[in-house]
């Protein structure tokens with residue numbers, strides 16, 4: 733599968749987000765709505781993005797009791813989003829309920845493994861003494877066993893995941909960086925070309941585009957780098 737870039741619309745201003753969709757639409761057909769924009773614009777902003785012909789990744793990372801997650805995913809399905817996220821750490825029963833809620837719909841439930849902002853000591857502080865890589869592998873296996881077809885991980889675990897016997901259909905990689913950003917919260921980063929070469933199916937790019945003076949120019953550069961990777 734060709735790697736697909738997803739632009740994270742991490743903005744509070746709904747008009748700014750929709751203007752950005754309009755600007756990038758000729759080049760980008762997948763946008764992520766996370767908690768910030770969803771709190772600001774709700775279902776309406778999702779509908780408008782879908783009306784533009786693009787797909788929506790609704791990233792609210794559900795992590796709750798199984799029935800609550802079932803109901804939340806059922807609502808996401810009604811919005812016709814392509815991807816919706818849950819934390820794999822919510823456990824097998826919660827994951828199975830999420831999958832059941834999306835069964836037969838066009839929405840895929842995607843399991844977030846270990847956040848790209850986490851490092852070894854982040855896991856230690858919450859009582860996990862496995863390596864990040866081991867933890868991502870364990871959570872990916874659990875997600876697949878529970879019926880999920882896609883996961884989110886960092887670029888650093890792609891080699892490990894691509895060696896697993898059972899493979900996710902969707903491997904979504906955020907934490908995309910061309911260069912280090914000052915004061916960055918992302919710890920496990922990778923550049924787009926490398927993510928493509930190591931087998932990601934989607935990359936999520938937020939601040940690098942949102943903070944660029946020439947947003948369209950940066951997206952063109954991203955797409956040309958991804959094309960070069962294929963040659």
Ligand SMILES: O=C(O)c1cc(=O)[nH]c(=O)n1[C@@H]1O[C@H](COP(=O)(O)O)[C@@H](O)[C@H]1O
Nearest residue numbers: 740766846847848884906907936937938939
């Ligand atoms: O689920 C996600 O999209 C996600 C998972 C993860 O482990 N790390 C991560 O950064 N994200 C999201 O990906 C986007 C990354 O944004 P930037 O760091 O600005 O490129 C944000 O919207 C995060 O919420």
